[in-house]
Amino acid sequence: MAANKKNAFYAQSGGVTAAINSSACGLIEAARKHGIKVYAGRNGIIGALTEDLIDTSKEPIKNIAKLRHTPGGAFGSCRYKLKSLEQNRVEYERLIEVFAAHNIGYFFYNGGGDSHDTIHKISQVSETMGYPLVCIGIPKTIDNDLPFTDTCPGFGSVAKYIATSIREVGCDLISMAAPSSTVKSSTKIFVLETMGRNAGWIAAAAGLATEEAGDPPHIILFPEIPFDEEKFLIKVENCVNNHGCCAVVVSEGLQNIDGQFLSDVGCIDAFGHVQLGGVAPIIAKLIKHKLGYKYHWAVSDYLQRSARHIASKIDLKQAYALGEAALKYALQGKNNIMTIIMRQSDKPYRWTIGWVDLTDVANVEKKMPRDFITADGFHITNKCRKYLIPLIQGEDPPPFKNGLPQFVKLKNVPVRKKLKEGFTFRK
Amino acid sequence: MAANKKNAFYAQSGGVTAAINSSACGLIEAARKHGIKVYAGRNGIIGALTEDLIDTSKEPIKNIAKLRHTPGGAFGSCRYKLKSLEQNRVEYERLIEVFAAHNIGYFFYNGGGDSHDTIHKISQVSETMGYPLVCIGIPKTIDNDLPFTDTCPGFGSVAKYIATSIREVGCDLISMAAPSSTVKSSTKIFVLETMGRNAGWIAAAAGLATEEAGDPPHIILFPEIPFDEEKFLIKVENCVNNHGCCAVVVSEGLQNIDGQFLSDVGCIDAFGHVQLGGVAPIIAKLIKHKLGYKYHWAVSDYLQRSARHIASKIDLKQAYALGEAALKYALQGKNNIMTIIMRQSDKPYRWTIGWVDLTDVANVEKKMPRDFITADGFHITNKCRKYLIPLIQGEDPPPFKNGLPQFVKLKNVPVRKKLKEGFTFRK
Numbered sequence: 001m002a003a004n005k006k007n008a009f010y011a012q013s014g015g016v017t018a019a020i021n022s023s024a025c026g027l028i029e030a031a032r033k034h035g036i037k038v039y040a041g042r043n044g045i046i047g048a049l050t051e052d053l054i055d056t057s058k059e060p061i062k063n064i065a066k067l068r069h070t071p072g073g074a075f076g077s078c079r080y081k082l083k084s085l086e087q088n089r090v091e092y093e094r095l096i097e098v099f100a101a102h103n104i105g106y107f108f109y110n111g112g113g114d115s116h117d118t119i120h121k122i123s124q125v126s127e128t129m130g131y132p133l134v135c136i137g138i139p140k141t142i143d144n145d146l147p148f149t150d151t152c153p154g155f156g157s158v159a160k161y162i163a164t165s166i167r168e169v170g171c172d173l174i175s176m177a178a179p180s181s182t183v184k185s186s187t188k189i190f191v192l193e194t195m196g197r198n199a200g201w202i203a204a205a206a207g208l209a210t211e212e213a214g215d216p217p218h219i220i221l222f223p224e225i226p227f228d229e230e231k232f233l234i235k236v237e238n239c240v241n242n243h244g245c246c247a248v249v250v251s252e253g254l255q256n257i258d259g260q261f262l263s264d265v266g267c268i269d270a271f272g273h274v275q276l277g278g279v280a281p282i283i284a285k286l287i288k289h290k291l292g293y294k295y296h297w298a299v300s301d302y303l304q305r306s307a308r309h310i311a312s313k314i315d316l317k318q319a320y321a322l323g324e325a326a327l328k329y330a331l332q333g334k335n336n337i338m339t340i341i342m343r344q345s346d347k348p349y350r351w352t353i354g355w356v357d358l359t360d361v362a363n364v365e366k367k368m369p370r371d372f373i374t375a376d377g378f379h380i381t382n383k384c385r386k387y388l389i390p391l392i393q394g395e396d397p398p399p400f401k402n403g404l405p406q407f408v409k410l411k412n413v414p415v416r417k418k419l420k421e422g423f424t425f426r427k
Numbered sequence: 428m429a430a431n432k433k434n435a436f437y438a439q440s441g442g443v444t445a446a447i448n449s450s451a452c453g454l455i456e457a458a459r460k461h462g463i464k465v466y467a468g469r470n471g472i473i474g475a476l477t478e479d480l481i482d483t484s485k486e487p488i489k490n491i492a493k494l495r496h497t498p499g500g501a502f503g504s505c506r507y508k509l510k511s512l513e514q515n516r517v518e519y520e521r522l523i524e525v526f527a528a529h530n531i532g533y534f535f536y537n538g539g540g541d542s543h544d545t546i547h548k549i550s551q552v553s554e555t556m557g558y559p560l561v562c563i564g565i566p567k568t569i570d571n572d573l574p575f576t577d578t579c580p581g582f583g584s585v586a587k588y589i590a591t592s593i594r595e596v597g598c599d600l601i602s603m604a605a606p607s608s609t610v611k612s613s614t615k616i617f618v619l620e621t622m623g624r625n626a627g628w629i630a631a632a633a634g635l636a637t638e639e640a641g642d643p644p645h646i647i648l649f650p651e652i653p654f655d656e657e658k659f660l661i662k663v664e665n666c667v668n669n670h671g672c673c674a675v676v677v678s679e680g681l682q683n684i685d686g687q688f689l690s691d692v693g694c695i696d697a698f699g700h701v702q703l704g705g706v707a708p709i710i711a712k713l714i715k716h717k718l719g720y721k722y723h724w725a726v727s728d729y730l731q732r733s734a735r736h737i738a739s740k741i742d743l744k745q746a747y748a749l750g751e752a753a754l755k756y757a758l759q760g761k762n763n764i765m766t767i768i769m770r771q772s773d774k775p776y777r778w779t780i781g782w783v784d785l786t787d788v789a790n791v792e793k794k795m796p797r798d799f800i801t802a803d804g805f806h807i808t809n810k811c812r813k814y815l816i817p818l819i820q821g822e823d824p825p826p827f828k829n830g831l832p833q834f835v836k837l838k839n840v841p842v843r844k845k846l847k848e849g850f851t852f853r854k
Contacts, residue, residue: 016602018595043605043613050609072598078605079612163831165730168445171499171834172733175443178470178505182477182852185506186470190729208831278708301725302617303592306599310736312830392830403739403819404590404635407598425609 006105008330009048010056011041012140013111013118016073017154018308019319020140023110024074025067026323027138028056032064034331039102039415043076045109045118049091049423051098058413066408068316069398071308074410082118085125092125094423099133101418106134106330110323112141112152116338117362123336136326137338137358140319142305144201147364148356149340153322154305156315156391159205161307162194162249163392165300167209170216170247173296177245188245189236189287189295192217193280195304196251199367200224202304203251207380208388216247217379221283223253224368225377227262233290235378240293250283309405313394314349325353349390433532435757436475437483438468439567440538440545443500444581445735446746447567450537451501452494453750454565455483459491461758466529466842470503472536472545476518476850478525485840493835495743496825498735501837509545512552519552521850526560528845533561533757537750539568539579543765544789550763563753564765564785567746569732571628574791575783576767580749581732583742583818586632588734589621589676590819592727594636597643597674600723604672615672616663616714616722619644620707622731623678627651627795629731630678634807635815643674644806648710650680651795652804654689660717662805667720677710736832740821741776752780776817 008031012020024040031038040054041047047054054075056064067074082091099107107126109119116137123135139146144155169190178186196202200222207220218239221227239246254262263279284295322339329337337355344350372384380388398405435458439447451467458465467481468474474481481502483491494501509518526534534553536546543564550562566573571582596617605613623629627649634647645666648654666673681689690706711722749766756764764782771777799811807815825832 012602016599043609046605046609070598071595072600073602076605077602078609079603080605080609160830164736165734167831167834168498168733168735169729171497171735172443172729173499175439175500175504176506178473178503178507182470182473182505182507192730208829281705296728297726298728298730299724299726300730301723302596302599303619303725303727306595307592308595308598309591389829394830395824395827397822397824400822402635402816403587403821404594407594 007037008106009104010108011044012073012077013115018071018157018311019153021067022316022319023323026320030324030327040075044078053415054412055415070407071306110138120358120362145199150343153319156312160312160392163208166206188293191248191280191284191297193299197253206249217249219248219378221250226257312392313396434464435533436531437535438471439500439504440542445498445584445738446580448494449743449746450750453747457751457754467502471505480842481839482842497834498733537565547785547789572626577770580746583739587739587819590635593633615720618675618707618711618724620726624680633676644676646675646805648677653684739819740823
């Protein structure tokens, strides 16, 4: 390795996915080919602030390869948003200090909207401070709400999990829904809650399970469509009358007409977002209370985003390609960009990797277009289906041993600290 | 087909599974080989009472074969328990009337403990009434609580789903659990609720995900072990201190020291059982309230029992073999029996099919032996592991098309009614 070769810093940020390690794998494998050392932040950007770096070059190459089939974030992630330069300049100075101490010339940040805002700020600060740093974002979010990229790694796998799950559970519900005239006790209603705070992409993916009219899910409740209780209950009743049962998919971010979330666990994360959960039982109990139907409900929560066993092959491939491309663009000297997927055609699905300036990305949220949702607000349109179908194609299960998927546990060898001072977080 | 050949009646009962259709497939394929027509009850035993029979001989053989990879109950199930002969003799007389009208000489009932009680009663009644009827039970219950059989079809697949899910979600949780000293907002706790009303088998299966000390799940809460809040909270706190996080699996049937369920949706099913759900958020909120840790929780509900995409290959094979053997035993003239799995050895797992007298089965519930649970009551022992491991072996995914599993929708052609009178259910 040339003595003047810069090292790279890589960190995972925010909620992890079944595909984020595939991006890490793409980046690290590409970096090794170019003789660039990748230091990963333990627990994301916190690892940079605390000088807690992981030397990925100490990790056997076969372990790095296994990242492709391991869910979660192998180096640890965190929900920690840097404050603005005015509010907490010391954090930015500390980052640059750590980077300088470890000869880091490339900063790769693998995350969602908030993370790309952070990269953009660091890029600006490094320039202001005169420290040369190539800053590149690698998209990741199951919410699929980043602009410009055709899709966000992690989303396709959640989409496949949710559509598969509702199709399976639909078979179950139909079996259990004996006519009310004979058995009062039969379950008529199933409510599945999906993630998706502000954008209904994950809930929408459930709609792919409906191939023929009447197939579950019968109703999808999107965060983009204010909840109209009366209209919803009429729809549920009609559905039970016509199909004997009603499978409902509801996004955790469902809001009423006043923009209030239907459910709120009363916990606010570091980004100031309310952490949601539990809208499925609320909807189920509403139906029971107003229409009297017996219900079941499920909340998948983390299960949906970590379900590597049913991940989308195309999603994993794209996640890898975006990580790999990040290294390529870095070597080309591109700065302050995010790698993206560019769709060339729907059928067959053709895509290439490109990039977009981070200035344009930061804090832009891509919600479901209105024409992806049916006129009545309760299902997806063919236009939406055309967009979503390519993203769930292909299966790529992890290796199984003794009946269970095998995931790698990295050694995560720490880099020797070089700075005398630790870092104290402001409370 | 000989003119004097008797027809068979088959019905699915109670909560369906990812494997019950595999038993149906085994029975129907075997019956076809012997020229015996199988009439299935639409919505289980209700179909017999209402003379709503499905002629499975009208179903293309390729559709019957597809039952092997289709979750739910293809002919419909129900939760309807016949009353005692003293309470409602008319139901039993009606059943025999319908069977006689359709030349039914074999009664196959595919269900759990309550269903085997029903078969036993019908067998007694048919004898009393002088109607010759061969009555055979085919076990099915994700709860794995039937006696004599090594395991119950449906359980192995739920076990595989739950163990896989908690292993995956464990990777996620570990990624998110940055040290509290740096980030207050990081999630430390994940609670997964499993089914299992009185027996902790499903919760126990989660324990298979723990291969090395410290692997998730860290704590399992069984219905067999009364919940000791203080001891539990100490265990959680130690776990977070030692491993940075704590993954908890809780059975829906968790009870306090007084035998009260921690959660109760306030709904009682036809068998008089309280329908549970929602203990995961209760446990999660308890931890938050007492220890202050941020949490996530999931309730899989029907998802776990319908997850055909991650079903256990051995489970599907056993389900098929039990259905197939039911026909064989019927032709041998065995009556009032349930087909069972008999384990020959653990490693390699060897098993054969046998049978047991229904008189011994009815209303006996097999709970987790105490020596399958660790001394502290919070995990499984090696003895339990040895029992469970064979049951989740092998993957046998359904065919996928367009990124999603393909399930068969049977035509379910009705048998022409022969009786003049309908049947009115008592309210």
